[in-house]
Amino acid sequence: QQQVKQSPQSLIVQKGGISIINCAYENTAFDYFPWYQQFPGKGPALLIAIRPDVSEKKEGRFTISFNKSAKQFSLHIMDSQPGDSATYFCAASINQAGTALIFGKGTTLSVSS
Amino acid sequence: KAGVTQTPRYLIKTRGQQVTLSCSPISGHRSVSWYQQTPGQGLQFLFEYFSETQRNKGNFPGRFSGRQFSNSRSEMNVSTLELGDSALYLCASSLDGNGANVLTFGAGSRLTVL
Numbered sequence: 236q237q238q239v240k241q242s243p244q245s246l247i248v249q250k251g252g253i254s255i256i257n258c259a260y261e262n263t264a265f266d267y268f269p270w271y272q273q274f275p276g277k278g279p280a281l282l283i284a285i286r287p288d289v290s291e292k293k294e295g296r297f298t299i300s301f302n303k304s305a306k307q308f309s310l311h312i313m314d315s316q317p318g319d320s321a322t323y324f325c326a327a328s329i330n331q332a333g334t335a336l337i338f339g340k341g342t343t344l345s346v347s348s
Numbered sequence: 349k350a351g352v353t354q355t356p357r358y359l360i361k362t363r364g365q366q367v368t369l370s371c372s373p374i375s376g377h378r379s380v381s382w383y384q385q386t387p388g389q390g391l392q393f394l395f396e397y398f399s400e401t402q403r404n405k406g407n408f409p410g411r412f413s414g415r416q417f418s419n420s421r422s423e424m425n426v427s428t429l430e431l432g433d434s435a436l437y438l439c440a441s442s443l444d445g446n447g448a449n450v451l452t453f454g455a456g457s458r459l460t461v462l
Contacts, residue, residue: 267448278438278453279391286448324391333448334379335404338391
């Protein structure tokens with residue numbers, strides 16, 4: 236119940252295309268869902284986050300879609316760029332403060348130019 | 349504004365030894381959490397400290413422990429090291445105000461156990 240399942244494991248997208256990464260969870264007590272981006276040799280950095288009372292959140296080219304009844308959420312990267320090539324992690328918080336996160340296994344995105 | 353600082357960045361230990369890793373959070377941040385990152389298991393939550401108290405704990409054996417000092421700096425300790433403890437250990441700090449908090453991660457301490 237404390238798992239977050241993420242797919243696909245890896246993704247190759249053409250420059251300008253849409254990248255879509257999906258996550259699913261089981262524990263309905265989770266109430267904060269961030270996405271993190273990690274470049275090689277660096278720690279993860281927050282990209283965008285959502286609460287389950289919102290079905291969609293958009294920040295620039297990045298959009299989270301959230302389906303509470305299906306217990307699924309996804310990250311869409313519009314107009315993907317080579318600089319977006321990184322590993323992306325979805326996560327769910329096990330505490331209200333959002334300081335204790337359960338992460339998905341990650342998706343390695345490669346954007347070809 | 350300085351980021352989260354972790355030391356040492358790299359270290360090599362042998363089985364059975366113990367190791368202590370240090371994390372200096374962003375100034376003003378009161379919460380520090382620790383994660384283990386491996387290729388097989390990904391990012392796994394170890395524990396979180398706030399005001400010198402462990403507030404949340406992940407599913408790791410008792411060989412993994414931590415503490416937080418009054419200045420919010422934190423250390424984690426792994427005793428009786430095993431080969432499977434080889435990993436990148438990441439520390440993250442957050443302000444811990446009301447509502448959801450943004451975790452800022454350090455670059456990590458890469459531990460190799462031989």
